[in-house]
Amino acid sequence: MSRAVDAALGAGALALAGAYGAMATAIPVSMLSDAVGPGGVPLVVAGLLAFGGAGVLIKTALVGGGTAGKQPDHQRAAGLFVILVAYVVAVPLLGYPLAVGILAAAVAFFAGGRGIGIVAFAAALAGLFWFGFVKLLGIPFPSGLLFGG
Amino acid sequence: MLTRRHALAAATLPLAAPALRAQARYPVPTVTLVTHSSPGGGSDIFLRELIKHLQPVMGTNFAVENVRGGSGATAVARVARAQPNGGMFYATTPTYIQTTLLSRPEFGYDSLDPLSVVFLDPEVVYTRVQSPFTTLAKAMAAAKANPGRQKWGAANPASLERIALERLNRITGARAAVVPHEGGGDLMINVLNGTLDIGIGEVQEIRAQLDAGRVRLLGVLTETRLPDFPDLGTAREQGIDLVVTKFRGLAGPKGMPDEIAAQWSTALATVLDSPAYKAVFSKESLVATPQLLPRPAARSFTTEFAADIATSLRELGVAR
Amino acid sequence: MAALFSGDGLVTILFAFAGCLWGIFGGALPGISPSIAMALLLPFTYGMDPIPAIVLLASVYVGAEYGGSIPAILIRTPGTNASAATTIDGYEMARQGKGGEALGISLISGLVGGLFGLVVLVLATEPLARVALAFTPAAYFALAVLGLSVIASLSGGSLLKGVIGAGLGLMVATVGTDPVSGVPRFTFDSPELLGGIRPILVMVGLFAVAEMLVQIGEPPWAKAEARDTRLKLPGFGMMRRLFRAQAIGCGIGTFEGVTPGAGGTVAAFMAYNEARRWSADPDAFGKGSPEGVAAPESANNVVTATALVPLLSLGIPGSNSAAILLGGFMVHGLTPGPLLFERAPEVVWGLYGGLLAANIAMVLLGMVILTPALWLVNRPKPYLIAAILCLIVSGVFAIEQSVFDVGLVLGIGVVGYLLRLAGVPVLPIVLGVVLGFMLESNYRRSLMLSAGDHAVFIEDPVALVLLLLAVALTAYSFWSEFKRKT
Numbered sequence: 001m002s003r004a005v006d007a008a009l010g011a012g013a014l015a016l017a018g019a020y021g022a023m024a025t026a027i028p029v030s031m032l033s034d035a036v037g038p039g040g041v042p043l044v045v046a047g048l049l050a051f052g053g054a055g056v057l058i059k060t061a062l063v064g065g066g067t068a069g070k071q072p073d074h075q076r077a078a079g080l081f082v083i084l085v086a087y088v089v090a091v092p093l094l095g096y097p098l099a100v101g102i103l104a105a106a107v108a109f110f111a112g113g114r115g116i117g118i119v120a121f122a123a124a125l126a127g128l129f130w131f132g133f134v135k136l137l138g139i140p141f142p143s144g145l146l147f148g149g
Numbered sequence: 150m151l152t153r154r155h156a157l158a159a160a161t162l163p164l165a166a167p168a169l170r171a172q173a174r175y176p177v178p179t180v181t182l183v184t185h186s187s188p189g190g191g192s193d194i195f196l197r198e199l200i201k202h203l204q205p206v207m208g209t210n211f212a213v214e215n216v217r218g219g220s221g222a223t224a225v226a227r228v229a230r231a232q233p234n235g236g237m238f239y240a241t242t243p244t245y246i247q248t249t250l251l252s253r254p255e256f257g258y259d260s261l262d263p264l265s266v267v268f269l270d271p272e273v274v275y276t277r278v279q280s281p282f283t284t285l286a287k288a289m290a291a292a293k294a295n296p297g298r299q300k301w302g303a304a305n306p307a308s309l310e311r312i313a314l315e316r317l318n319r320i321t322g323a324r325a326a327v328v329p330h331e332g333g334g335d336l337m338i339n340v341l342n343g344t345l346d347i348g349i350g351e352v353q354e355i356r357a358q359l360d361a362g363r364v365r366l367l368g369v370l371t372e373t374r375l376p377d378f379p380d381l382g383t384a385r386e387q388g389i390d391l392v393v394t395k396f397r398g399l400a401g402p403k404g405m406p407d408e409i410a411a412q413w414s415t416a417l418a419t420v421l422d423s424p425a426y427k428a429v430f431s432k433e434s435l436v437a438t439p440q441l442l443p444r445p446a447a448r449s450f451t452t453e454f455a456a457d458i459a460t461s462l463r464e465l466g467v468a469r
Numbered sequence: 470m471a472a473l474f475s476g477d478g479l480v481t482i483l484f485a486f487a488g489c490l491w492g493i494f495g496g497a498l499p500g501i502s503p504s505i506a507m508a509l510l511l512p513f514t515y516g517m518d519p520i521p522a523i524v525l526l527a528s529v530y531v532g533a534e535y536g537g538s539i540p541a542i543l544i545r546t547p548g549t550n551a552s553a554a555t556t557i558d559g560y561e562m563a564r565q566g567k568g569g570e571a572l573g574i575s576l577i578s579g580l581v582g583g584l585f586g587l588v589v590l591v592l593a594t595e596p597l598a599r600v601a602l603a604f605t606p607a608a609y610f611a612l613a614v615l616g617l618s619v620i621a622s623l624s625g626g627s628l629l630k631g632v633i634g635a636g637l638g639l640m641v642a643t644v645g646t647d648p649v650s651g652v653p654r655f656t657f658d659s660p661e662l663l664g665g666i667r668p669i670l671v672m673v674g675l676f677a678v679a680e681m682l683v684q685i686g687e688p689p690w691a692k693a694e695a696r697d698t699r700l701k702l703p704g705f706g707m708m709r710r711l712f713r714a715q716a717i718g719c720g721i722g723t724f725e726g727v728t729p730g731a732g733g734t735v736a737a738f739m740a741y742n743e744a745r746r747w748s749a750d751p752d753a754f755g756k757g758s759p760e761g762v763a764a765p766e767s768a769n770n771v772v773t774a775t776a777l778v779p780l781l782s783l784g785i786p787g788s789n790s791a792a793i794l795l796g797g798f799m800v801h802g803l804t805p806g807p808l809l810f811e812r813a814p815e816v817v818w819g820l821y822g823g824l825l826a827a828n829i830a831m832v833l834l835g836m837v838i839l840t841p842a843l844w845l846v847n848r849p850k851p852y853l854i855a856a857i858l859c860l861i862v863s864g865v866f867a868i869e870q871s872v873f874d875v876g877l878v879l880g881i882g883v884v885g886y887l888l889r890l891a892g893v894p895v896l897p898i899v900l901g902v903v904l905g906f907m908l909e910s911n912y913r914r915s916l917m918l919s920a921g922d923h924a925v926f927i928e929d930p931v932a933l934v935l936l937l938l939a940v941a942l943t944a945y946s947f948w949s950e951f952k953r954k955t
Contacts, residue, residue: 005891009891009892017636027647029650030650030651032649032650034917036912036913041909041913042655045643049632052633055629072890081682084858085876088879091875100859103858103862104855107855108851110685111850111855112850113849113851122855125856125859129863137867140870141866
């Protein structure tokens with residue numbers, strides 16, 4: 001397992017370094033530029049990344065991977081991520097107080113909370129956050145398209 | 150560069166402000182002025198000071214909203230989408246034009262309609278007191294005599310000041326290194342410790358060091374001398390054909406009725422003429438531009454200004 | 470109205486308390502940085518007298534730099550950039566049930582740092598201002614290299630993975646407007662990226678979001694686990710143990726605070742690293758070492774005072790927070806700079822007094838609010854995770870009112886999760902993000918000034934000393950690592 005992960009990391013770093021380096025060379029050079037240029041330092045960084053990636057690959061091939069750590073539950077992590085992305089999509093539509101309340105309820109439920117407590121918790125949290133961020137701090141959170149904001 | 154406008158020549162025309170006091174009521178109860186500057190930043194302080202004096206004249210309430218992000222693009226987008234009923238304006242500076250040219254956001258400077266240009270911010274060239282240069286002419290003569298040896302500093306990359314120094318290089322053939330910094334403070338350190346031969350900036354940025362006698366002004370890049378510094382020669386007077394002007398103004402969503410625009414220009418003229426406000430802005434060395442207050446004048450000023458920057462940025466290869 | 474806010478000492482102390490309280494709350498909210506917390510109050514100071522106004526703003530700064538460490542310790546969410554180093558051992562202590570003790574250590578170390586910084590500010594402003602002026606671009610570059618050299622010893626097990634981490638961090642730092650030519654780089658034509666990616670977004674994503682993604686898959690904490698439910702201030706024995714770490718924090722914080730642009734984040738990481746190097750028990754670092762909390766906490770609180778040196782004596786703000794304070798001065802017609810001490814000595818002394826009051830307020834307020842904070846994080850896990858995530862998405866939005874930023878943080882969180890699987894250490898990434906811009910812009914600036922001659926980095930005495938120091942410390946790290954393995 002760990003060996004595969006290390007190999008993936010090394011390959012990923014190499015691929016990223018390549019893409020990033022290619023983008024760096026494509027940055028248009030302007031008259032205002034210096035000798036190093038806007039792409040100069042990024043190319044060095046790409047080199048550094050490639051060096052790290054190649055090093056990890058070589059080490060994996062020669063020595064093998066390190067010890068495998070405890071694996072988190074990927075499915076549940078992905079589930080949580082989906083909920084969070086849904087919030088980002090929904091907040092301009094539903095408005096901040098409603099969206100954050102639903103987010104609180106959804107996460108609490110997903111994390112194993114049950115019962116009427118979730119609704120009370122979500123309502124209280126949405127109210128508190130709305131008061132704190134919107135009223136107290138005066139930050140213009142989206143009020144939602146659905147409600148004519 | 151942003152010159153040829155002979156802007157200040159018109160300043161001597163008599164102001165008709167007090168005669169027009171009898172104007173219609175302003176259509177909305179609260180006007181929101183949006184700035185991309187954070188609280189305490191240049192535009193923010195400018196707006197908050199301005200509304201103190203505008204409120205009694207226009208008889209309406211004002212609020213300042215700081216919409217940061219996207220180098221001004223977010224604030225422009227917010228105002229561009231607002232109702233054109235005089236309820237929301239954007240505080241313009243050259244930044245909103247530059248952001249448009251550099252990153253082509255969905256809502257650019259041309260998605261707003263300029264309302265008024267209120268002030269020009271003069272740019273000065275300065276050095277530390279230990280420096281051998283006492284005037285811009287002397288500094289440039291030395292730069293010409295030793296091409297490629299001088300070091301000049303501007304506050305930000307691709308800023309108006311940076312472009313001005315590059316032009317100075319072309320005019321004088323000095324081939325000086327033009328080094329951009331991260332804001333005026335950074336630049337000041339390198340002028341004070343002698344790393345740079347000259348720096349360029351607005352008067353209020355260098356005021357503290359100027360008052361303490363640690364920096365010396367070499368020249369001002371305006372058409373005429375500044376009232377605060379009557380002894381300071383302009384670049385033109387010193388034989389260098391370079392004029393740079395930053396501006397501060399207001400712009401609103403497109404489609405706003407002419408009556409509202411007219412109300413603004415009379416109100417702003419009244420405020421600019423009031424001794425209380427004069428005391429405030431002259432302390433910052435801002436130059437009032439009464440002739441650019443009416444909307445048509447502000448429009449053509451902005452168009453010309455944008456065309457000018459676009460040409461500069463393209464010549465320098467920064468923007469496409 | 471103005472009479473109510475007269476320069477009366479008692480009123481000023483009241484404002485110091487109010488500012489500190491506001492700052493602690495602001496700092497504790499991820500996304501509300503010290504400068505934003507100050508900016509939000511700035512408009513209210515316009516109508517006040519100068520001394521209370523400036524004390525209020527400075528106290529917010531003190532409170533916020535401290536407040537950031539509360540969520541850093543309790544929920545692995547650095548509330549401010551500078552508190553990122555505190556998450557390492559602070560959160561580890563909290564996981565071991567010693568959250569109350571960690572909070573106590575951070576509070577008292579913060580006080581030690583704040584008071585030390587204040588003494589330095591009062592006694593040594595003039596000589597320290599000269600230090601700030603001695604920093605040329607080459608010296609700044611060297612300072613950034615010194616900061617990055619910490620990576621050699623903070624990479625955990627694998628240096629190669631540390632290099633990958635540093636590369637990723639530096640990569641993020643290059644996004645935005647090119648510091649020299651002004652062309653947009655790696656922005657994909659999006660104006661949101663024109664100003665670059667804020668370090669706090671990377672930190673919240675890597676630390677907090679990634680932690681939540683891991684936590685969601687783990688079983689609820691056992692009820693029986695003994696966890697601190699009350700704030701526990703360090704006793705005499707503990708203070709003796711922490712003395713060295715705090716002294717290191719104070720020294721590094723003084724130096725980093727004075728040089729504009731370096732700031733509390735780098736100070737905290739360097740203090741952490743040096744405290745580990747000189748500790749009697751370096752192996753405990755990363756596993757919940759009290760010294761690992763004390764060193765960065767005292768360092769970043771020293772910075773709250775010494776960062777005022779360039780502002781007060783030169784009129785040059787070294788950080789966003791100092792820039793807002795500068796705005797506060799300007800609004801009242803005061804110009805910080807060489808003449809401030811002559812023209813308005815009462816304001817300077819009022820500010821010093823206010824800072825003292827703010828530091829005392831920090832401890833008193835901390836003693837009141839930290840126990841409830843511990844109670845809050847001891848709630849059942851589903852609710853805690855939900856509340857933390859709501860806090861993150863709200864706080865991040867608040868920075869720039871940008872939904873884009875929220876999405877970005879979530880994306881960084883996923884990357885952080887994957888990197889954690891792959892065993893890539895987080896700290897080099899954070900350091901790369903924090904230092905990348907300073908490193909690149911000053912490197913290129915130096916070369917422009919020297920017409921492309923790299924000798925500038927060894928001809929500048931300050932740069933030379935810092936670079937040699939970086940080499941020496943890195944070599945020493947490798948040597949002790951080598952010795953430990955054999």
